[in-house]
Amino acid sequence: xxxxxxxxxxxxxxxxxxxLWGWFMVAPTMIGLIFLNIIPIFQTxxxxxxxxxxxxxxxxxVGFDNYIRMFGDAQVWHAVANTLLYTLLVVxxxxxxxxxxxxxxxxxxxxxxFFRTIxxxxxxxxxxxxxxxWRWLYNPQFGLINYVLNRLGLDSVKWxxxxxxxxxxxxxxxxxxxxxYNMVLLLASLKEIPRDYYEASEIDGASKMQQFFVVTLPLxxxxxxxxxVTTIIQSMQxxxxxxxxxxxxxxxxxxxxxxxxxxxxxSFKYMDKGYGSSIVVLLLVIIMIITYIQLKxxxxxxxxx
Amino acid sequence: xKNKVLLLMLVFVLSLTALxxxxxxxxxxxxxxxxxxxxxxxxxxxDSDTSNNKGDVTLRYAVWDSNQAKGLRxxxxxxxxxxxxxxxxxxxxGWSDYWTMLEAGATGGSxxxxxxxxxxxxxRYASNGMLMNLNDQIGSSSKVDLSKFPQGIVQIYNFxxxxxxxxxxxxTIGLWYNKTLFDAAKLSxxxxxxxxxxxxxxxxxxxxxxxxxxxxxxxxxxxxxNFVYQNGGTIITDDKKSGYDDPKTIEALEYxxxxxxxxxxxxxxxxxxxxxxxxxxxxxxxxxxxxxxxxFTANEFLAKNFDVAVLPKQAKQASIYNGLAHSxxxxxxxxxxxxKFVEYLGSKEGQDKQAQLGVAISxxxxxxxxxxxxxxTFNVKAFVDMxxxxxxxxxxxxxxxxxxxxxxxxxxxxxxxxxxxxAAKKAAAAMNQSLEAE
Numbered sequence: 098x099x100x101x102x103x104x105x106x107x108x109x110x111x112x113x114x115x116x117l118w119g120w121f122m123v124a125p126t127m128i129g130l131i132f133l134n135i136i137p138i139f140q141t142x143x144x145x146x147x148x149x150x151x152x153x154x155x156x157x158x159v160g161f162d163n164y165i166r167m168f169g170d171a172q173v174w175h176a177v178a179n180t181l182l183y184t185l186l187v188v189x190x191x192x193x194x195x196x197x198x199x200x201x202x203x204x205x206x207x208x209x210x211f212f213r214t215i216x217x218x219x220x221x222x223x224x225x226x227x228x229x230x231w232r233w234l235y236n237p238q239f240g241l242i243n244y245v246l247n248r249l250g251l252d253s254v255k256w257x258x259x260x261x262x263x264x265x266x267x268x269x270x271x272x273x274x275x276x277x278y279n280m281v282l283l284l285a286s287l288k289e290i291p292r293d294y295y296e297a298s299e300i301d302g303a304s305k306m307q308q309f310f311v312v313t314l315p316l317x318x319x320x321x322x323x324x325x326v327t328t329i330i331q332s333m334q335x336x337x338x339x340x341x342x343x344x345x346x347x348x349x350x351x352x353x354x355x356x357x358x359x360x361x362x363x364s365f366k367y368m369d370k371g372y373g374s375s376i377v378v379l380l381l382v383i384i385m386i387i388t389y390i391q392l393k394x395x396x397x398x399x400x401x402x
Numbered sequence: 403x404k405n406k407v408l409l410l411m412l413v414f415v416l417s418l419t420a421l422x423x424x425x426x427x428x429x430x431x432x433x434x435x436x437x438x439x440x441x442x443x444x445x446x447x448x449d450s451d452t453s454n455n456k457g458d459v460t461l462r463y464a465v466w467d468s469n470q471a472k473g474l475r476x477x478x479x480x481x482x483x484x485x486x487x488x489x490x491x492x493x494x495x496g497w498s499d500y501w502t503m504l505e506a507g508a509t510g511g512s513x514x515x516x517x518x519x520x521x522x523x524x525x526r527y528a529s530n531g532m533l534m535n536l537n538d539q540i541g542s543s544s545k546v547d548l549s550k551f552p553q554g555i556v557q558i559y560n561f562x563x564x565x566x567x568x569x570x571x572x573x574t575i576g577l578w579y580n581k582t583l584f585d586a587a588k589l590s591x592x593x594x595x596x597x598x599x600x601x602x603x604x605x606x607x608x609x610x611x612x613x614x615x616x617x618x619x620x621x622x623x624x625x626x627x628n629f630v631y632q633n634g635g636t637i638i639t640d641d642k643k644s645g646y647d648d649p650k651t652i653e654a655l656e657y658x659x660x661x662x663x664x665x666x667x668x669x670x671x672x673x674x675x676x677x678x679x680x681x682x683x684x685x686x687x688x689x690x691x692x693x694x695x696x697x698f699t700a701n702e703f704l705a706k707n708f709d710v711a712v713l714p715k716q717a718k719q720a721s722i723y724n725g726l727a728h729s730x731x732x733x734x735x736x737x738x739x740x741x742k743f744v745e746y747l748g749s750k751e752g753q754d755k756q757a758q759l760g761v762a763i764s765x766x767x768x769x770x771x772x773x774x775x776x777x778x779t780f781n782v783k784a785f786v787d788m789x790x791x792x793x794x795x796x797x798x799x800x801x802x803x804x805x806x807x808x809x810x811x812x813x814x815x816x817x818x819x820x821x822x823x824x825a826a827k828k829a830a831a832a833m834n835q836s837l838e839a840e
Contacts (some may be wrong), residue, residue, distance in 0.1 A: 153509045238668075238684060258671055267570045344808040346620045346671045348817050365502060367803045368526070 138381070144281065145374035155373070163375035173376060175351055175381070176359045179264060183355065184332040186268035187275065192325055194272065195279035202280070203287045213284070216277040224274070225337065228341040231270050232257070235342075257342055263349035264359055270338050279324045286320035287313070318399045333384050336361065356380040405472035408728055411469050418598035418757075458488040459739045462514035465499040469696040470594035480755065481746050488739045507531045507552050515740045519567045521558045525799040528561035534730040535564040539741045545749035546822045549568040550767040553723035554794045567727025568748035572763035572790040573692045576710040578599075583608055583707075592687075596714035598632075598657060601687075604667040608812055609685040617679055617688035618661035619670035620816050621750035622805060623722050623795055628713055629654040637796040644795075648806065654716075657824045661816055671815060680704065689713070692763055692785040699779045712784045723792030725765055799840045807832035 120127075145163055167173050195261060198216060219227060220347040234241050235256035243253040256266040295311045302368055303311060335359040343353050345362070354362075364373025463478070465471060465672075478490035493514060495503050501523060507513040513532065527533050540546050542712030548556050551569040559567030571809045577592050578667050585592055587607050592600070619625055622637075630637060636653030638644065645651050659669040668684065670676055677694065679685045681701055690698070690710075698704045713721050730740045746752045753766035758777030765783060770786045808829040815825035 148722050151531065152505070152524050154530065238679075239682065258669070288503045344809075346673075346813060348671060348813045350810065350813075363805075365505075366806070367800075368505075 119236045141374045142378055144371055145378050147371045149366065149368075149370035150214055161373070163372050167375050167379065168371065172351070172354070173356075173359065174355045175282075176354050177379070178334065178378075179353055179381075180333055180355045180357075180383075183264060183268055183271065184329055186265065187271040187332045187335075188325060188328050190268075191275045191279060191323065191328060192270045193201055195276045195283055195324070196317070196321075198276065198279045198312075199283035199287055200309065203284060213281070216280050219274040224337040225341060227274060228270065228338050231338075232342055235266055247269070254324065258348050260349045260352040262351045263343065267335075267338055267342065267353060271332065271335060275328060279328065282324055282325055283317065283320055288315045315400045322391075322395055322399045326388065329387060329391070333380065333387070356383075357368055406702070409813065414722045425565055427459035428458050428468065453605045459487060459736050460491050461516055461736060461740055461743055463490050464493045464495065464500070464504070464514035464744070466495055466497045466518060467693065468494050468496070470694075470761045473756065473830050474761035476759055476772075477561040477747070477752065477755055477761075481743060481752075483740060484746075484815055485739075488742065490743065511733060513733065515736060516736040516743055519547065519559060519568065519729040521797040522801045524559055524566065524727075525561065525612070527729070528559075528564070528566045529799075532732055532735065533566040534732050534740075535566065535731070536568065536741070537563075537565055537742075539745070540565055540568070543745055545745050545751075551751070551765045552725065552789065554723075554792075555727070555765055557726070558794065558797070559727045562599070565727040566746050569765040570726045570728050570747065570792075572723055572725035572757065572765050572789065572792075573763065574721045574785045574792055575624055575689050575691050575713065576784050576788070578680065578690050578698075578704075578710050580608075580707050581709050583676060583686045591709070592711040592714065593713075594712050594719070598629075598714055598716045601714045602657075602661075602666075605661060605687060605807045606664075609666050613683065614665075614679075614685045615687060616667045617663045617670065617676065617685040618658055618667040619674070620809060620813055621676065622808070623724070624676070626655055626658045627715070627793075627796065628689060628720060629658050630667055631722070631793045632715050632718060633657075633712070634717040638798060638833075638837075642840070644804070644830040644833035644837065646833060647824045650717075652826045654821050655812070655815070655826055659822050662816055663818055671816070679780050680708075683707075687708045692782070695777060695780070695782060696760070699777060705779050708780070710782065710784050711779050712788050719788075719791045720793050721796050723789060724795040726762075770783050798837060800836050804833040804836040807836055823834055 143158075146158060146160060148162070150156050150161045202212055202216075202328060206212075233239075237243060237253055237258070239256050240256070242256065247253060254262055257263055290313065296318070298308050298312055332358055335355050336362065339353055339355055339358050343350055345359075349354075357380065360373045360376045360380070362373075363376060364370045414611070417657060427817050443813065463474075465474065471492055474492055478492060481489060487628065489775060500518075504517065504523075504527075508527065508530075519527065519533070540548060542580070544554040546568055548565070548568075553569065555569045555572055556565075559565060561570070579592055581591065584604075589604055589607060591638040592604070595652065608615035613817075627637060630645075630651050632651050635648045635654050636645035636652070662669055668679060670679060673837040676688070677690070677697070680688050681703060698708070713719070730743045730744060734740050747756075748766075750766055750769070753769045754772055756762060756768040757772035760778060763770050763773045770789070774783045774786055811829035811832055814820040816823045
């Protein structure tokens with residue numbers, strides 16, 4: 098008995114110290130996560146079961162009524178389709194572009210750091226400001242893009258009001274703004290690939306192209322995995338660009354409204370916070386499913402050195 | 403050694419958080435602290451004399467129009483001079499953020515002391531007891547007389563026989579036209595004799611050389627609402643049903659959409675593109691509210707080429723009009739000072755001042771004439787002339803919801819993908835659904 102207590106004491110002293118320091122070090126992040134993310138998630142789920150009253154008062158419990166209404170609401174399904182389509186447009190293009198740019202910038206070219214800065218700038222600029230500039234570029238009458246098209250003898254395109262085009266126009270902004278960030282991550286990962294692999298493959302007679310596919314790409318997969326997971330989640334949550342560009346009165350609204358935008362409109366414009374919450378829970382479920390699939394698929398295609 | 407480093411880090415981090423916490427307190431709630439400090443003496447001095455707390459009450463006054471802020475500041479300065487001990491802090495927040503801010507303030511119990519109210523939102527705030535009932539104050543005031551204001555506006559801010567706001571101003575919609583283009587086409591300027599046919603013919607004559615004769619955007623207040631009421635139609639009936647399926651309403655919408663479909667107006671949906679089209683000389687005529695006046699006067703192109711006239715008529719003359727009011731938070735810590743300020747703003751003196759400064763068309767009887775002389779660039783008298791046949795902007799408890807539903811339904815008609823009648827019927831159905839849920 099005595100023996101046990103003394104060993105326990107001994108263990109606990111050093112362990113307690115470690116434990117304390119461990120928790121102390123992660124505490125800022127943990128506290129932030131708990132108060133800013135985890136608690137709100139449960140509050141949102143809780144709120145989605147209510148018909149919300151004004152100013153946070155007089156909420157009426159309605160069970161799953163909000164969800165039943167949501168499943169019958171065509172606009173919600175349009176928003177799901179738009180969000181997925183946007184993700185499908187942004188993720189592959191932005192990843193491919195950022196790989197290409199990263200590889201090019203990793204080579205021997207003049208003004209490397211200049212280009213790196215240029216590509217990273219969209220990430221630093223405020224999305225609202227960026228969208229204002231794009232709105233001008235897309236302007237059907239005075240926009241630069243249509244001006245160039247007209248000069249080339251092509252017809253003007255109604256970038257932001259044509260239901261067939263608007264989502265693509267928005268995706269272009271999305272791709273443009275994320276490429277720089279992904280490029281920096283990939284660039285860092287490229288620097289980590291040991292030169293030996295390239296030298297070895299060179300001796301074996303591999304061309305530059307072959308080197309890229311056999312050496313670079315497989316060794317880049319851990320970062321590619323990270324990049325695609327974060328880009329997908331970010332794309333699923335697209336809001337500010339669409340919010341700034343597309344009004345409810347816009348004919349392309351039905352073809353561009355994203356889940357977050359719909360959530361915003363219901364929660365903060367129509368003051369139906371319960372219904373808005375259920376929409377955001379749907380988004381959460383969709384993102385969770387996609388992320389789960391990705392984590393499962395990770396083993397199939399990601400190579401760790 | 404390792405422990406020492408860790409200890410040092412710990413001390414450093416802790417002191418840092420302590421520091422930031424202090425700074426945070428100082429930064430985030432200066433107003434609150436001040437309020438609390440001043441609260442105590444005020445409470446004690448309340449019974450004997452309210453004016454003994456000199457120089458320590460600051461009222462938060464929230465508005466959404468930055469164009470008006472400058473003039474309001476002048477008025478606030480005058481009020482401060484006349485009422486030593488009260489400071490006015492004007493907070494300007496843009497229209498859409500304004501309501502988010504107010505919503506958050508109402509939920510969290512930190513509403514500004516005095517703020518602008520709008521017909522779209524009054525019901526929610528009044529029915530939830532977020533505003534101060536001003537019946538007693540108005541009743542015992544010698545300066546504020548509600549009978550001097552247009553009754554339509556007074557009624558908006560009256561909920562269950564309690565007055566929750568003192569009218570501030572009103573606005574009407576005018577027909578803006580490009581004088582230069584009218585001269586070039588040898589057309590006479592629009593006036594009160596104009597009918598829908600005159601408008602249409604003028605738009606047709608002016609549509610050439612890349613310029614559209616008319617701007618008919620998918621917009622309610624500065625757009626088709628005016629025509630609906632001119633035609634004897636309605637948007638919302640007295641018993642809270644949608645008026646979009648009224649044949650008169652549909653007829654007006656058909657007339658309005660025709661401008662777009664016949665190529666006499668560009669297809670404009672975005673709010674910001676409307677004024678842009680006018681300022682860039684793309685359109686020769688357009689409907690814009692009186693609140694744009696400051697912006698339009700400052701625009702060189704508009705000031706040089708444009709003028710404003712009353713709207714044309716069909717079955718009758720009509721222009722959508724609306725008015726703002728000043729409300730006081732239900733839980734303000736300075737109810738008496740806040741009322742003093744609102745009383746000043748709603749008095750003849752304050753209303754005249756507002757008009758003279760050209761801030762907005764004062765709602766007080768007779769003050770509008772002062773406003774007319776504050777602007778010599780445009781024929782702004784047209785806005786005031788339209789009040790006598792003005793129609794209050796349609797509203798109910800969920801205005802914002804059904805306005806958006808109507809836009810969603812009507813845009814297919816604007817794009818020519820659906821007949822106006824079918825789109826209007828859809829709008830009516832969606833609107834009725836929202837009205838039933840009220």
